[in-house]
Amino acid sequence: MAIRMGNNCVNCKNANDAMQCKIHEVKVSANYTCDQFDMKAEIQNERNCLTCLRYEGPTCAHPQKAAEGMLCSSWAPDTAA
Template identity: 55%
Template sequence: MSIRIGNSCVNCESLTSNNKCKVHGVSVDTSYTCDSFEMKAALKNDPNCGTCARYEKVSCANPLKAASKMLCSSWAPQNATA
């Protein structure tokens, strides 16, 4: 059995906003992996509270716990360019 972290549907270009796979036409969640995986381009490789647009703002998901350098699944980039 192989363990694959990078092939998670959360990191795939084929995942739609309603958690449906564009390739296979099924609903997926964070525990799914796939051999047809296409990695999303990373906006920034430093997702922590100190680099989050929500840090110390009303929109922060965890205002009582948030601290610089802490990791969070609700992270939003301060700057994004295409």
């Protein structure tokens, strides 16, 4: 099962740092989403060996084949934005 970003207020560019919605002018949280949801542009989805937490580590599923640009079903993000 892949892990994906949710279409919720935490990932919406309409929510400011204080989790106040600029559209609805209310306090929001990760439990909310709406029809005006607009994904933050900063979120990246660069899924390859170089961005994988397991790359060159003991839990890498394919240590002999892992390389830049390669994708696999065991990919895990090395950082979270």
